[in-house]
Amino acid sequence: MTAEEGHYIWQQEGEGGATDSEIYLSKLARRAFLNFWSYSNPHTDESGGRELCDFLVVFGNDIIIFSDKACKFPSGAIEVAWPRWYRSAVLKSAGQLKGAASFIERFPDRIFLDPECKQPLPIPIPPPGKRKIHLVAVTRGSGEACRKYFGHGSSSSLVINTSIAGRDHERNPFMIGWPLNRETFVHVLDELTLDIVLNELDSASDLIDYLEKKEAYLSSTCADFYFTGEEDLLASYISNPLPDFNGFSFKPLPDAGLLKEKCLVIGSEGDWIRLCETPTYGEFKKSKEISYEWDRLIEHQTTHIIKNTAGIISKHDSVTDIGAHEAVLRAMAEEPRMFRTEIAKAHQSILTRKFDGDRLSATVVLPHRPGRAYVLMVLKRPHDVDYDLYRDLRRNSLVGFCRASRLRLAGIKEIVGIASEQSDSSGVTQDFILMKLNEHLSRDDKAKEVADLRQAGIWKDSWTCV
Template identity: 35%
Template structure:
């Protein structure tokens, strides 16, 4: 298995965008500066495909990042018109071209300019694929702050402004720095200034949370039901606060959605301050920081995939595609679920340490709503000891033990569809617990043939598994008391 080439951005703004995307999507699914081979020849390289490409599950995100200098000496309407055409309109053209190429030539996308390394992870089937076009437009923030006399200076959002009407000084209500539906006759394009995008990626820092927001944002902009939002941060806050009310992504509470269909939503300035000043935000932020342990574990395992240092497990030779499947299940969890998973994993490690580095297993079920797959996790903490033979023998034994635990879990919980098993060798260094090696498997529920049942019974004895009646399965459902008044969030 060879290492994976990844770009890191040609400009400062592209590098920052890549860093933010790596934090949200993690590096295995995020690729700055990708290329196609349309112009490749013997002496030159390929043509840039996107400034950033993200592929995760059924979602594909295509980013165009343009930093265009603001013409401070030009009259404001002229400066806005020129900047808009270069920073936004040209980005839309680039994104539409990338979307066409993705549809027509999905096997001709590369992570290097020489077009030697194809995209290392599989694209979702076209019938399931959800493509998000995102333009990041930089260079106007200082002028926007001055115009609106606002500390952050994010764009005002008004979906009723469409296409070239953004720069039409004769339209009613014309203002610069107002962004709506810039590509009304084609695929929806999300337009973010860099500050607004940073708010979004910092608050929605998992693939599941961000893609849910993008879907909801697209639907809202094209529904005709959003009048004005004073900035991306206020739109985001409205979404997050309503998520606390009923857990469903959306900009109005579920109880008011029928009524909201007949009303226009107006999101005033100050929504973000209301959100971040709440007690629940403070409490959630603390648990969110602790949950980053789950992200770190995904990155530790991904490092072997990206570096080409993964080893064979259970007879399977490592490939990026095979490793990505199990890691994708872990990375598909939203932030609420990661809080529970990180706490369970850390608790299993701490228990193994408390038991003098003895083997410890924890199994976790997270409540999910259909049609989500019934997925469970099993953590096997099995520290290596000198009497365990060679380390290669230990790894082989541990992998077989992990497989047995997962199959036994599936046997006891027949409604499960997928089980993710994670095995760790831990050790202490300067009072800090670290991992020496990790094994990760994602297993679908097996066909319960007589042969498999017999093999499981034998493996139970070999590895000393507990009787199922002695094994506790931990269920998890995180609840957060809503601090926001329902009527206040109605927007009517």
């Protein structure tokens, strides 16, 4: 692959987007999903390069389609102004989202990054049966009118009311239920709640987990839901952490078999504000600041991939294979924000700790993902060693430590390895590896591996082979 062929354009100049509103959406969404999986204004090959949507995320088996509509709220009586705005901002977005989802389902290989349809998506759409599509309508322009209509210190966000569907919306100002008549779930975020949701759930796993659980929760046949805004629904979600800090969920609903009729779940107005004012929430926000070092590591490698200057350790030596790059970085980006904090701390410790000898390593297994190990390593560079030779030595050493972790840890199915110089070096580069462990090792195989690693100076006498 030549440098020109290897130059991918999905990370466009600036933030992407055709309007100020789309640019802002792109900025927030790229912060959560990072550049590798984020595409502004993708196109189809219909009608000479028709725009598919305003923003597209393809992350593993999940696809998120965003439509952005900034519509000025009409003047005049609310019974006329609201239906006009709703049809322009919400219903039109919902219809476009449904059309985009249908196109993806039917023609997954006909989506491009440019209007000329010369640059296909750098990673493929997940196959049927595995892909999960989420629709997000971003609406702007209703905030001030909403605040005046409800009064009493309204936050200005649109009310969630799942008892209404289709044209019912036109008789219920500033309330959103099922724009597409319960056929398809559409997340509707306004100018206030877009910021709150994408700033609070600013990793791929966190946001996708919320979208999936929200869809299941609000789609329940045993209840209707009334929340004074998406922010209060989010507060209900965050206030119900799962055991072992393994994410969040909504409180369980009553057993449908025990109910004589559908129940109504009503959220408390102002829950989001009250949550943000708690000391626990403030401590949590402060504690996760180091986690963004993990994001920066992923984004730094992405810039090298775009420039075609990134290498990756692969058993097939496909150092310019976009699929190999995507697999290892997506494994890193799968970590929720809370656990990025832990892995980022471990990585920073390795980069900054003083040590004797020529190399230092650490193996980390996060509690929510016991089948994956992270091997973090630094190797000092002797001043008299050519840098390319040093990189080869470092890559070989990283592979050795990954092999050793496989022998030392039970139940590991994959290993992500990251190697670099220490942070006080004049220049710092990284090597990455994603090692999938499918084959079973016999007792003799393990003994031979240990012997080889001991000879290479990697296996320590204090280590035990499981």
